[in-house]
Amino acid sequence: MASITVTVDGVTYSDDVEPRLLLVHYLRERLGKIGTPVGCDTSNCGACTVHMNGVSVKSCSVLAVQADGAQITTIEGLANGEWHPLQKAFHTEHALQCGYCTPGMIMAAADLLRANPNPTDEQIREGLEGNLCRCTGYENIVRAVRRAAEAGAAS
Ligand code: FES
Ligand code: FES
Structure with missing residues (x-):
């Protein structure tokens, strides 16, 4: 297991994760951020796109451990009081x-x-x-x- 600290939609989480865990699965299964869907799991469809440090990434092609120390924004964090x-x-x-x-x-x-x-x-x-x-x-x-x-x- 590896320890990570990541800020997602403005909330900071510290967790132990398997080194092979994909960021999209961490977001959905550990944090309950199910607004980010999995379409293909092979980095083809873009359904899982989130922002990592302000830049869009396909979260099925990023390991959770690679997000250690990062700021992540999902669709659930994009609205700021009202719709974006x-x-x-x-x-x-x-x-x-x-x-x-x-x-x-x-x-x-x-x-x-x-x-x-x-x-x-x-x-x-x-x-x-x-x-x-x-x-x-x-x-x-x-x-x-x-x-x-x-x-x-x-x-
Ligand atoms: S789930 Fe299709 S690109 Fe990530
Ligand atoms: S895949 Fe159905 S709206 Fe785009």
Whole structure:
């Protein structure tokens, strides 16, 4: 076992974990952060995307021990008293169907807008290319990210 201390959505946890434990399983099973889903477990779909020290990562491709000392934000920590502009925009633009990809899409989009507050549609598509939507809702997802950018989501 390895000892880790990690801050998740503003709360600091200290735990003993197996060195092979994936961050996504730590978040879901140990901390109950089930807003972060597992879509593939093979780093293909992006459903498990969270922010580690402010940068989006696929939490199924990060070991919990690699998050030792890190600040993690999940979809559950993105709202700050009220919905994040991306969450509002996804709702307004009907940018989800089953919703399985949505947490990862929003976390990846938040990182995209942090790096580029006013992306073109092409840049949004490129920025989200690591995130798959099996319901093929890409048009509305791009529209939602554009709406969130116009609403100042990056600020
Ligand atoms: S569950 Fe992590 S990329 Fe699919
Ligand atoms: S809304 Fe169903 S996978 Fe994207």
